[in-house]
Amino acid sequence: MELKNDLILRAARGEKTERTPVWLMRQAGRILPEYRAVRNSLSGFIELVKNPDLAAEVTIQPVDILGVDAAIIFSDILVIPEAMGLPYEMIEKKGPWFPQVVKSESDLAKLNIADASTDLGYVIDAIKVTKRELAGRVPLIGFAGAPWTIFCYMVEGHGSKTFSNARKMLYNEPALAEKLLEMITESTIAYLKAQIAAGADIVQVFDSWAGILPPQQYEDFSLKYIKQICDAINEVPITVFAKGAYFARKSMANLACETIGLDWNMDIAESRMLIGEHKTLQGNLDPCALYGTNAEVEKATKVMLDAFGPNRHIANLGHGVYPDIDPEKVKVFVNTVKEYSQTLRH
Amino acid sequence: MELKNDLILRAARGEKTERTPVWLMRQAGRILPEYRAVRNSLSGFIELVKNPDLAAEVTIQPVDILGVDAAIIFSDILVIPEAMGLPYEMIEKKGPWFPQVVKSESDLAKLNIADASTDLGYVIDAIKVTKRELAGRVPLIGFAGAPWTIFCYMVEGHGSKTFSNARKMLYNEPALAEKLLEMITESTIAYLKAQIAAGADIVQVFDSWAGILPPQQYEDFSLKYIKQICDAINEVPITVFAKGAYFARKSMANLACETIGLDWNMDIAESRMLIGEHKTLQGNLDPCALYGTNAEVEKATKVMLDAFGPNRHIANLGHGVYPDIDPEKVKVFVNTVKEYSQTLRH
Numbered sequence: 001m002e003l004k005n006d007l008i009l010r011a012a013r014g015e016k017t018e019r020t021p022v023w024l025m026r027q028a029g030r031i032l033p034e035y036r037a038v039r040n041s042l043s044g045f046i047e048l049v050k051n052p053d054l055a056a057e058v059t060i061q062p063v064d065i066l067g068v069d070a071a072i073i074f075s076d077i078l079v080i081p082e083a084m085g086l087p088y089e090m091i092e093k094k095g096p097w098f099p100q101v102v103k104s105e106s107d108l109a110k111l112n113i114a115d116a117s118t119d120l121g122y123v124i125d126a127i128k129v130t131k132r133e134l135a136g137r138v139p140l141i142g143f144a145g146a147p148w149t150i151f152c153y154m155v156e157g158h159g160s161k162t163f164s165n166a167r168k169m170l171y172n173e174p175a176l177a178e179k180l181l182e183m184i185t186e187s188t189i190a191y192l193k194a195q196i197a198a199g200a201d202i203v204q205v206f207d208s209w210a211g212i213l214p215p216q217q218y219e220d221f222s223l224k225y226i227k228q229i230c231d232a233i234n235e236v237p238i239t240v241f242a243k244g245a246y247f248a249r250k251s252m253a254n255l256a257c258e259t260i261g262l263d264w265n266m267d268i269a270e271s272r273m274l275i276g277e278h279k280t281l282q283g284n285l286d287p288c289a290l291y292g293t294n295a296e297v298e299k300a301t302k303v304m305l306d307a308f309g310p311n312r313h314i315a316n317l318g319h320g321v322y323p324d325i326d327p328e329k330v331k332v333f334v335n336t337v338k339e340y341s342q343t344l345r346h
Numbered sequence: 347m348e349l350k351n352d353l354i355l356r357a358a359r360g361e362k363t364e365r366t367p368v369w370l371m372r373q374a375g376r377i378l379p380e381y382r383a384v385r386n387s388l389s390g391f392i393e394l395v396k397n398p399d400l401a402a403e404v405t406i407q408p409v410d411i412l413g414v415d416a417a418i419i420f421s422d423i424l425v426i427p428e429a430m431g432l433p434y435e436m437i438e439k440k441g442p443w444f445p446q447v448v449k450s451e452s453d454l455a456k457l458n459i460a461d462a463s464t465d466l467g468y469v470i471d472a473i474k475v476t477k478r479e480l481a482g483r484v485p486l487i488g489f490a491g492a493p494w495t496i497f498c499y500m501v502e503g504h505g506s507k508t509f510s511n512a513r514k515m516l517y518n519e520p521a522l523a524e525k526l527l528e529m530i531t532e533s534t535i536a537y538l539k540a541q542i543a544a545g546a547d548i549v550q551v552f553d554s555w556a557g558i559l560p561p562q563q564y565e566d567f568s569l570k571y572i573k574q575i576c577d578a579i580n581e582v583p584i585t586v587f588a589k590g591a592y593f594a595r596k597s598m599a600n601l602a603c604e605t606i607g608l609d610w611n612m613d614i615a616e617s618r619m620l621i622g623e624h625k626t627l628q629g630n631l632d633p634c635a636l637y638g639t640n641a642e643v644e645k646a647t648k649v650m651l652d653a654f655g656p657n658r659h660i661a662n663l664g665h666g667v668y669p670d671i672d673p674e675k676v677k678v679f680v681n682t683v684k685e686y687s688q689t690l691r692h
Contacts, residue, residue: 159507164668167634171642211590214610214632214664244557246592247613264560267593286560288513296517318560322510 001136008070008139009202011314012237012258012280020305020313020341021069022334023141025241026320027062028074031327034061045090049076052125059130063138066327067334070139070202073130073195075123077145077206080187081154083114088153101157102180111180114187116194123191124198131199142200144192146207146242147184147229148222154180163212170221177221185225189232196235204239204261205229211244218248223255230256239282243319249274264318268307281308284318290329297329301336310344347482354416354485355548357660358583358604358626366651366659366687367415368680369487371587372666373408374420377673380407391436395422398471405476409484412673413680416485416548419476419541421469423491423552426533427500429465431457434499447503448526457526460533462540469537470544477545488546490538492553492588493530493575494568500526509558516567523567531571535578542581550585550607551575557590564594569601576602585628589665595620610664614653627654630664636675643675647682656690 003009007021029035035058042048049055059074078088078096088098102108114120130140153159155166169177192203205226213222222242230238241261242248252260253275262271262283271281289300305315315337321330349355353367375381381404388394395401401420409417424434424442434444448454460466476486499505501512515523538549551572559568568588576584587607588594598606599621608617608629617627635646651661661683667676 161505161507162633162665162668164634164637164670167632168637171634171638211611215613217632244590244611247611265557265590265593267561286513286563287508288510288517291510291514292517319508322508324510 001131003136003139003201005069005138006201008141008314009237011312012202012239014258014278014280014312016311018342018345020308020310020315020337020344022315022337023068023070023072024062024066024317024321024330024333025072027066027068027330028059028072030323031321031325031330032058032061032065034058034065045076046088049074049079050122052122052129055122055126056129056133059126059140060133063134066330067338068138070141071130071134072141072143072204073123073127073200075126075143077143077150077208078153079120079123080114080145080150080184080191083116083119083191084154084183084187085111086154095159096153098153098157102154105176108176108180108183111183113183114191116191120191120194124194127195127198127200139201140199142192142195142203144188144195144203144205146205146210146222146240147181147188147225148213148218149207149209150184150188151177151181151221152209154184163209167212170217181221181225185228189229192229192233193235196233200236202237202239203233204241207240207242207245209244210242210248211246215247218245219251223248223251227255239314241282253279259314261316262318266318268304272308277312280312280314282314283316285316285333287317287319287322287325290317290321290325290333292329294329294332297332298336301333302340305337305341305344310341315341347477349482349485349547351415351484352547354487354660355583357658358548358585360604360624360626360658362657364688364691366654366656366661366683366690368661368683369414369416369418370408370412370663370667370676370679371418373412373414373676374405374418376669377667377671377676378404378407378411380404380411391422392434395420395425396468398468398475401468401472402475402479405472405486406479409480412676413684414484416487417476417480418487418489418550419469419473419546421472421489423489423496423554424499425466425469426460426491426496426530426537429460429462429537430500430529430533432500441505442499444499444503448500451522454522454526454529457529459529460537462537466537466540470540473541473544473546485547486545488538488541488549490534490541490549490551492551492556492568492586493527493534493571494559494564495553495555496530496534497523497527497567498555500530509555513558516563527567527571531574535575538575538579539581542579546582548583548585549579550587553586553588553591555590556588556594557592561593564591565597569594569597573601585660587628599625605660607662608664612664614650618654623658626658626660628660629662631662631679633663633665633668633671636663636667636671636679638675640675640678643678644682647679648686651683651687651690656687661687
């Protein structure tokens with residue numbers, strides 16, 4: 001089905017657009033009462049992720065309610081470890097928790113490369129349902145975690161300020177770490193290709209824990225695998241968002257990706273200089289800016305749009321929208337992007 | 347009493363030294379069995395902080411056991427909120443927790459400027475005992491949290507990945523935020539001056555949550571107050587360690603401080619270029635590098651020393667030493683700095 005609004009895809013490919021496209025990380029879920037109504041009808045977060053019809057419903061909600069220029073499939077980056085044989089639980093207010101973690105070769109031997117069509121069939125089905133129900137209104141974004149970030153959870157077993165157990169393996173057993181990273185990478189490539197085959201119009205790789213590695217280790221244990229993913233995905237545009245990896249911006253310019261996401265700490269002009277003119281940049285309003293008044297949200301959004309300029313920019317926050325943000329403030333953000341970015345074209 | 351080893355002070359002032367001085371953030375506590383023996387003789391962490399004789403004992407342990415070139419007073423940055431009228435608890439494995447937080451003008455009205463000689467007399471006493479027992483072997487480092495980091499805890503009430511409640515106040519009630527930051531700053535200046543009067547030979551300001559602010563907000567709500575502290579402290583050298591504030595390195599070059607701490611993400615050559623030749627740099631080995639073998643620790647330490655060069659460098663990790671690090675690995679780090687840095691002078 002032909003897309004009625006393909007702004008995000010054209011912006012990703014560097015084509016001129018009538019205005020800047022806009023969406024929000026974590027737009028599906030969290031802030032919308034309509035989401036919570038669906039979520040509360042089930043026993044848990046993972047049950048919602050595994051229910052294609054309801055996952056599609058919450059995926060489409062922000063398109064209807066917030067007016068964003070893309071839907072992003074409601075899912076979780078941790079479906080990959082589960083599909084590889086390492087299941088997780090989502091503990092309310094605490095986050096993910098893995099009963100088993102990878103500590104040794106024998107732990108690794110129990111894992112498999114994820115089979116996207118079987119182990120992850122519920123995500124693929126959710127994408128198909130979403131595409132059908134979106135009926136071409138906006139593009140659908142597929143996604144996966146970057147291998148390094150997935151590795152962090154598979155070795156540490158839960159969130160952490162330092163992920164020192166995961167990072168310890170890079171020093172103590174680098175060969176084991178590399179084997180696990182290779183398995184995750186292979187699983188992720190197959191998974192993203194399955195998402196694209198099912199209808200994802202663009203995909204994003206989230207490296208949430210990029211910022212905890214020293215620059216050289218980030219090259220060796222994270223960018224190396226992100227590069228393999230970018231090289232393998234040629235069907236649709238790909239976006240890489242490496243939160244906190246300010247030191248890798250210059251390197252990331254060499255990835256075979258269309259778009260690079262910036263977090264809210266990254267200076268826009270400096271990032272453009274480091275990354276060059278051949279990538280689209282995505283971001284990067286401080287998520288906390290949406291706590292301001294309508295006038296303040298509008299002003300902060302305009303400052304951001306001025307800094308990025310009209311071309312090669314996809315407007316977003318610099319991180320996922322925070323759970324207690326008023327959806328009305330998100331609408332002010334979205335509408336300001338839509339209206340003000342047109343004026344930048346003249 | 348004259349210092350027998352004043353390497354860290356001379357390095358801070360930019361004087362040439364026979365070798366690079368070395369100490370570790372969090373060296374007092376955590377990793378030493380000798381520390382845990384003292385800690386377990388009391389009911390909690392805060393009891394140890396408030397016991398001058400035992401605080402002095404654990405302060406001196408790493409000088410004896412690890413051979414570091416400085417002691418740092420065993421204490422906590424959160425003694426300041428407590429002295430301002432906002433007490434905290436330290437919950438095992440969870441971190442600090444404040445029963446009350448600052449949400450409004452009326453919460454602020456209940457607080458006072460900390461009186462270092464009374465409210466914080468236990469730290470001042472611990473410094474006096476430590477100085478006496480050190481008997482001039484090495485300098486003693488005093489410290490405090492940066493106002494922004496203290497603000498984070500006083501508003502959020504506990505650790506957080508996003509500190510979105512604390513950051514919300516910057517958008518919603520900037521005048522209230524500024525008043526609280528001013529009170530913390532005034533308290534901190536008096537506290538550091540009292541530490542110096544009691545014998546601290548050098549002081550460090552820790553901005554642990556520097557990295558969560560966008561660059562302009564970091565200037566307005568953090569660096570502004572760190573500048574006031576640096577301007578007020580003229581008695582001894584001062585070090586500023588703003589973890590994650592890579593975007594502020596150029597600005598920090600203008601602070602009236604002698605030393606700037608680098609975290610392990612910060613590229614050494616780039617930091618030197620941004621900060622210039624007139625500051626001493628402190629840091630910045632990845633704390634996880636100490637999980638490696640002795641040979642690996644030695645190699646990583648040498649790579650770091652080569653990158654910093656022989657002048658205007660105080661060797662340290664890029665963050666506090668992690669609790670499960672083998673003290674023997676710390677000794678390899680310390681001894682490598684001592685031995686290898688001499689060879690860089692020829």
